[in-house]
Amino acid sequence: MKxxxxxxxxxxGCHLCEYECAFANSxxxxxxxxxxxxxxxxxxxxxxxxxxVHFAVNCRHCRDALCVKSCIAxxxxxxxxxxxxxxxxxxxxxxxxxxxxxYGAIMPDAEGKAAQKCALCTDNLMGExxxxxxxxxxxxxxxxxx
Amino acid sequence: xxxxxxxxxxxxxxxxxGVRSVxxxxxxxxxxxxxxxxxxxxxxxxxxxxxxxxARMNYRPASxxxxxxxxxxxxxxxxxxxxxxxxxxxxxKREIFYDKLLVATGSRPFTPPVEGLETVTEKFNFMTMDxxxxxxxxxxxxTRALILGAGLIGLKxxxxxxxxxxxxTVVDLAPRVLPSILDEEGASLVQRQLENExxxxxxxxxxxxxxxxxAHLKSGKKVxxxxxxxxxxxxxxxxxxxxxxxxxxRGIVVNERQQTSIPDVYAAGDNCESFDxxxxxxxxxxxxxxxxxxxxxxxxxxxxxxxxxxxxxxxNAIGFFGSHIATAGVYEGESYVERGENTYKKLFxxxxxxxxxxxxxxxxxxxxxxxxxxxxxxxxxxxFDVIKRAPGLMAFASKVRGExxxxxxxx
Ligand SMILES: Cc1cc2nc3c(=O)[nH]c(=O)nc-3n(C[C@H](O)[C@H](O)[C@H](O)COP(=O)(O)OP(=O)(O)OC[C@H]3O[C@@H](n4cnc5c(N)ncnc54)[C@H](O)[C@@H]3O)c2cc1C
Numbered sequence: 001m002k003x004x005x006x007x008x009x010x011x012x013g014c015h016l017c018e019y020e021c022a023f024a025n026s027x028x029x030x031x032x033x034x035x036x037x038x039x040x041x042x043x044x045x046x047x048x049x050x051x052x053v054h055f056a057v058n059c060r061h062c063r064d065a066l067c068v069k070s071c072i073a074x075x076x077x078x079x080x081x082x083x084x085x086x087x088x089x090x091x092x093x094x095x096x097x098x099x100x101x102x103y104g105a106i107m108p109d110a111e112g113k114a115a116q117k118c119a120l121c122t123d124n125l126m127g128e129x130x131x132x133x134x135x136x137x138x139x140x141x142x143x144x145x146x
Numbered sequence: 147x148x149x150x151x152x153x154x155x156x157x158x159x160x161x162x163x164g165v166r167s168v169x170x171x172x173x174x175x176x177x178x179x180x181x182x183x184x185x186x187x188x189x190x191x192x193x194x195x196x197x198x199x200x201a202r203m204n205y206r207p208a209s210x211x212x213x214x215x216x217x218x219x220x221x222x223x224x225x226x227x228x229x230x231x232x233x234x235x236x237x238x239k240r241e242i243f244y245d246k247l248l249v250a251t252g253s254r255p256f257t258p259p260v261e262g263l264e265t266v267t268e269k270f271n272f273m274t275m276d277x278x279x280x281x282x283x284x285x286x287x288x289t290r291a292l293i294l295g296a297g298l299i300g301l302k303x304x305x306x307x308x309x310x311x312x313x314x315t316v317v318d319l320a321p322r323v324l325p326s327i328l329d330e331e332g333a334s335l336v337q338r339q340l341e342n343e344x345x346x347x348x349x350x351x352x353x354x355x356x357x358x359x360x361a362h363l364k365s366g367k368k369v370x371x372x373x374x375x376x377x378x379x380x381x382x383x384x385x386x387x388x389x390x391x392x393x394x395x396r397g398i399v400v401n402e403r404q405q406t407s408i409p410d411v412y413a414a415g416d417n418c419e420s421f422d423x424x425x426x427x428x429x430x431x432x433x434x435x436x437x438x439x440x441x442x443x444x445x446x447x448x449x450x451x452x453x454x455x456x457x458x459x460x461x462n463a464i465g466f467f468g469s470h471i472a473t474a475g476v477y478e479g480e481s482y483v484e485r486g487e488n489t490y491k492k493l494f495x496x497x498x499x500x501x502x503x504x505x506x507x508x509x510x511x512x513x514x515x516x517x518x519x520x521x522x523x524x525x526x527x528x529x530f531d532v533i534k535r536a537p538g539l540m541a542f543a544s545k546v547r548g549e550x551x552x553x554x555x556x557x
Contacts, residue, residue, distance in 0.1 A: 001554075003554060005551060005552050005553075006551040006552065007548075007551075007552060008544070008547065008548070008551070047538050047539060047540045049532075049540040053540065053544075055539070055547070055551060057539060057551065060550070060551075060554075060555040061555075062555040062556060062557045063554065063555070063556050063557075064556050064557050065557065066435070066513075066557050069160070069435055069438040069439055069442070070434065070435035070438065072186050072187075072188040072189065072434050073186040073188075073189055073198070073203075073205075074159075074186055074204070074205040074206055089202060090198070090202050092189060092192040092197050092198050093197075093465075094188070094463055094464065094465065095463050095465070095470055095472070095509055096434075096435070096463035097513075098463070098472070098509055098510065098511070098512060098513060099461070099463040099472035099474070099505075099509060099512040099513055099516055100435065100461070100463075100513045100516055101511075101513035101514075102513055102514060102516070102517035102520075102521075102550075102557065103513070103514070103539065103550060103555075104510070104511030104512075104513055104514045104537055104538065104539070106513075107510060107511070108470075108510070112468070145552075145553060145554050146553075146554045
């Protein structure tokens with residue numbers, strides 16, 4: 001299955017993926033209107049470290065995902081293709097998933113009332129992962145590695 | 147192949163999925179005492195709180211049983227297992243024959259022997275949707291509610307009903323709230339937050355005697371109430387297996403494949419023991435993720451697959467009125483502490499591994515800590531100074547991180 005992979009050697013730490021992610025999932029068609037003067041809550045997050053090390057982290061869509069097993073509401077599930085998705089109508093915001101994800105890739109949403117995670121841009125109107133599409137250095141790719 | 151499952155909650159649901167991942171053909175029959183499809187049991191407090199409507203509490207989509215070709219006997223209680231005849235006898239005398247049987251009976255509320263408890267007319271447990279609905283019916287704006295037990299279930303119940311009652315008191319023998327998962331400092335923070343919301347506590351105290359609507363406490367206090375909720379703990383439902391000759395200690399004894407000592411009989415979930423790798427002992431780990439993992443493992447093995455459940459650790463994510471708490475493992479060894487006005491963080495480490503943590507209102511990316519415990523990651527292989535302050539992947543060696551972010555992950 002195709003998943004988003006990250007190569008930290010290529011990551012410049014520009015955080016553009018975070019903005020593109022926030023915009024893609026804002027439901028808005030105008031990026032400026034969607035993001036200007038707003039705190040963003042992207043589903044992909046860049047870590048910045050010493051010695052110019054940067055990398056983005058988002059859902060790994062694990063084959064045997066612990067978040068799916070741990071969800072008290074049955075709000076997390078796997079699609080037929082293998083993507084891990086969340087039904088936010090069912091999520092009660094207990095954040096058990098946040099406390100089990102080994103990658104720290106699932107997080108409270110902007111209101112803090114439900115969890116949010118990357119669904120590979122299948123749950124918005126973009127059609128393909130926007131973090132990948134807009135990464136200026138191709139540090140983020142969308143590939144089938146098994 | 148005839149698969150029979152007793153119980154229809156988390157362990158059973160994952161067992162169905164486990165069976166079907168291996169065997170698309172065999173017949174699956176589920177015997178469920180509760181008269182409704184599986185629902186997220188922990189959601190009953192969220193239902194009363196108004197966070198989720200009953201219609202969305204189903205644990206799986208409505209098509210689940212049909213799609214997996216499962217026959218569900220709702221409102222049916224299994225009374226006896228006959229391992230020689232390989233059948234389950236129901237309370238209504240029906241007999242269900244099995245080739246492979248899973249006992250996923252979970253746990254039931256424990257009722258403490260308190261004098262006069264039988265004189266209390268409005269008393270409830272807090273385990274099932276039926277309990278929640280009955281409790282809901284009994285509450286009115288003038289109600290004074292009393293909850294026995296300041297553990298996870300008692301306090302979730304308190305959160306659920308506080309806005310529906312006039313007064314709410316929680317009594318517990320322990321000197322602090324959530325005694326099984328919090329230390330003193332963490333507990334006092336959580337207690338303060340709950341008190342600010344209006345919950346009253348009588349801790350380090352217990353009910354000596356009930357006389358109808360009055361609880362006489364050991365401290366001498368008297369608490370008048372209209373509705374009582376008993377949430378002092380749960381007991382595993384082991385009887386079916388024990389009476390059939392299966393080995394039972396505190397919970398049903400199972401091996402790594404979730405097999406009981408009775409041939410072709412499996413057990414999974416709150417009713418059985420598992421290996422707790424943080425204490426290196428077998429114990430009942432009555433939490434939902436454990437039931438899911440064990441149920442899935444049992445289902446796969448019943449269908450002829452090769453799955454192993456190697457153990458788990460205590461783990462909880464809980465919150466009240468907007469707060470968020472995550473805890474895991476055991477609290478031993480050295481510790482690292484951070485405190486803020488409304489936040490608390492304590493990490494416990496020993497012998498070069500993270501043993502446990504308590505996080506209050508700073509749970510973001512806590513799963514990275516959980517994975518350090520679960521995978522027993524040697525702390526000298528990560529930058530502990532970095533990760534103890536903020537959980538992140540930066541603290542791992544670049545090569546390890548490359549695998550985490552550059553290969554398809556099993557988990
Ligand atoms: C209010 C509340 C909040 C909770 N919150 C959390 C939480 O936040 N996180 C967490 O990890 N865990 C939580 N738990 C615990 C969690 O619900 C359990 O760990 C989980 O439900 C265990 O699943 P199970 O399938 O083993 O058994 P159960 O959910 O206990 O289900 C067992 C089922 O078997 C049925 N049964 C029993 N005997 C028979 C019989 N003889 N014949 C037919 N049917 C039978 C029962 O009626 C029941 O429906 C909570 C529990 C409660 C009550």
